Amino acid sequence: MNITAAQAPASSVITHYIAGRPVTSSRPPFANVDPATGQVVGHVHEADAGIVDMAVRAARDALHGPWGRLTDGERAAILRRLADGIRARFDEFVAAEVRDTGKPYSLASHLDIPRGAANFDVFADQLAHGATEAFRSPTPDGGIALNYGLRTPRGVIAVICPWNLPLLLMTWKVAPALAFGNTVVVKPSEETPSTTTLLAEVMNDAGVPPGVFNVVHGFGPDSAGQYLTEHPDVNGITFTGETRTGTAIMKAAAVGVRPVSFELGGKNAAVVFADCDLDAAIAGTTRSAFLNSGQVCLGTERIYVERPIFDTFVARLKQAAEALRPGDPNAGDTTFGPLISKAHRDKVLSYYARARNEGASIVTGGGVPSLPAPLSGGWWVEPTIWTGLPADSAVLTEEIFGPCCHIAPFDREDEAIAAANDSPYGLATSIWTGDLSRAHRVAAAIEVGVAWVNCWFLRDLRTAFGGAKQSGIGREGGVHGLEFYTELRNVCIKL
Numbered sequence: 001m002n003i004t005a006a007q008a009p010a011s012s013v014i015t016h017y018i019a020g021r022p023v024t025s026s027r028p029p030f031a032n033v034d035p036a037t038g039q040v041v042g043h044v045h046e047a048d049a050g051i052v053d054m055a056v057r058a059a060r061d062a063l064h065g066p067w068g069r070l071t072d073g074e075r076a077a078i079l080r081r082l083a084d085g086i087r088a089r090f091d092e093f094v095a096a097e098v099r100d101t102g103k104p105y106s107l108a109s110h111l112d113i114p115r116g117a118a119n120f121d122v123f124a125d126q127l128a129h130g131a132t133e134a135f136r137s138p139t140p141d142g143g144i145a146l147n148y149g150l151r152t153p154r155g156v157i158a159v160i161c162p163w164n165l166p167l168l169l170m171t172w173k174v175a176p177a178l179a180f181g182n183t184v185v186v187k188p189s190e191e192t193p194s195t196t197t198l199l200a201e202v203m204n205d206a207g208v209p210p211g212v213f214n215v216v217h218g219f220g221p222d223s224a225g226q227y228l229t230e231h232p233d234v235n236g237i238t239f240t241g242e243t244r245t246g247t248a249i250m251k252a253a254a255v256g257v258r259p260v261s262f263e264l265g266g267k268n269a270a271v272v273f274a275d276c277d278l279d280a281a282i283a284g285t286t287r288s289a290f291l292n293s294g295q296v297c298l299g300t301e302r303i304y305v306e307r308p309i310f311d312t313f314v315a316r317l318k319q320a321a322e323a324l325r326p327g328d329p330n331a332g333d334t335t336f337g338p339l340i341s342k343a344h345r346d347k348v349l350s351y352y353a354r355a356r357n358e359g360a361s362i363v364t365g366g367g368v369p370s371l372p373a374p375l376s377g378g379w380w381v382e383p384t385i386w387t388g389l390p391a392d393s394a395v396l397t398e399e400i401f402g403p404c405c406h407i408a409p410f411d412r413e414d415e416a417i418a419a420a421n422d423s424p425y426g427l428a429t430s431i432w433t434g435d436l437s438r439a440h441r442v443a444a445a446i447e448v449g450v451a452w453v454n455c456w457f458l459r460d461l462r463t464a465f466g467g468a469k470q471s472g473i474g475r476e477g478g479v480h481g482l483e484f485y486t487e488l489r490n491v492c493i494k495l
Ligand SMILES: NC(=O)c1ccc[n+]([C@@H]2O[C@H](COP(=O)([O-])OP(=O)(O)OC[C@H]3O[C@@H](n4cnc5c(N)ncnc54)[C@H](O)[C@@H]3O)[C@@H](O)[C@H]2O)c1
Pocket: 160, 161, 162, 163, 164, 165, 169, 187, 188, 189, 190, 218, 219, 220, 221, 224, 225, 226, 229, 240, 241, 242, 243, 245, 246, 248, 249, 262, 263, 264, 265, 266, 296, 297, 399, 401, 427, 467, 471, 472
């Protein structure tokens, strides 16, 4: 929910960050709201087209400045200083992320901020070990030619991020972009402006030249997001967010034929076989269904359980869901947070109502928890589990992005695979089985970008990460970002 500055206290003012300095804009700033309480905690400047143009120009100028002349080793050293700079201000980053998202301190301090720093380390490592191809090529005249690959930065990259893992997803794009010599204009989600703004300060302190990293704040349509993706001097757009937003951004990218790197929506399935380690499957599925209040793109909203253990599995997951503790995000025993906004809570509750109206069996949840003030003003919903809905229910086909999942039984492996693949999305899956051959067979059959077996959200940052079908375009991680963040030229020299 965003209201004008007139209604918001002047507590914290977040401005843009262009060419190494804070920049304000003329549009009425919008309010930043704490989702745990619904209270306004500050306000944020909104960029207009002129501000976005200023940022893109600064990024273009920086490409031709000292940044463009640095060696890989010098850029790697700067990336490591960025990782260290985030760690040096760890408490500030955690507090900012918790305030913007309402997520429990335990989550922001163990996932969001550590990964926000680690993303810079992994791409600094990549620079030290990167290589391109070379060939000694026989020529028709009996001589030899040398062919070699030469990678150059793509240029000015537009980076647009969502609100669920704000710093993690921002540096997951900024780190490779900078590692490979580009400059960036980034737009964090309007819901979560704070940690990217802190990152701008860390950039300054780490000696990143002015204009290499620029931040503009605002919304999508008719605001910073649209102006940035439509700017003709942007050479590539990397975006993480909803699939339908990706469709709009792809249309903008088509003008000028700019490449895109997309991490989009999902409707991920877990497949649980009767021979699994049930304790591990329950623990893993509790995380995949309810971590970050279900606001994780890799999360599980569809669970298929082999019939012999179906009743036990449902009972155990119910017990785990009911043990989650909503509360003050900064309290040590809080393990469950609110949704990001009133609008998103209304969306999730509309699916709760839909499931009820379609006759689902509500195993647990389905409503709003009763919490004391000031939490009673936040955007809370109950962790929810359903069974008994038909496969074509909207609850089983549309991304909800909340703390809810549907469990259905299956009898045969091929039936479970077909159910898991029955989706326009193809982001992630988790498979729980004690049979190694089956693990490999099923992981090869489910049409996703990331398949976990007997685990979930276990990440080696060198691996390919991204979605199939309508869940994404391209891959991030390790060498895989090279295709988007660099141009590869072949040089052929007649010797
Ligand atoms: N695949 C992944 O790795 C991944 C990771 C996290 C989240 N997601 C997805 O993100 C979604 C939740 O995040 P969200 O609600 O912030 O997504 P969203 O698409 O509503 O917004 C994402 C970002 O895009 C901007 N935006 C919106 N419309 C735009 C437009 N027309 N032009 C340019 N920018 C525009 C927003 O301001 C925001 O910064 C879910 O669908 C989730 O699955 C995917």
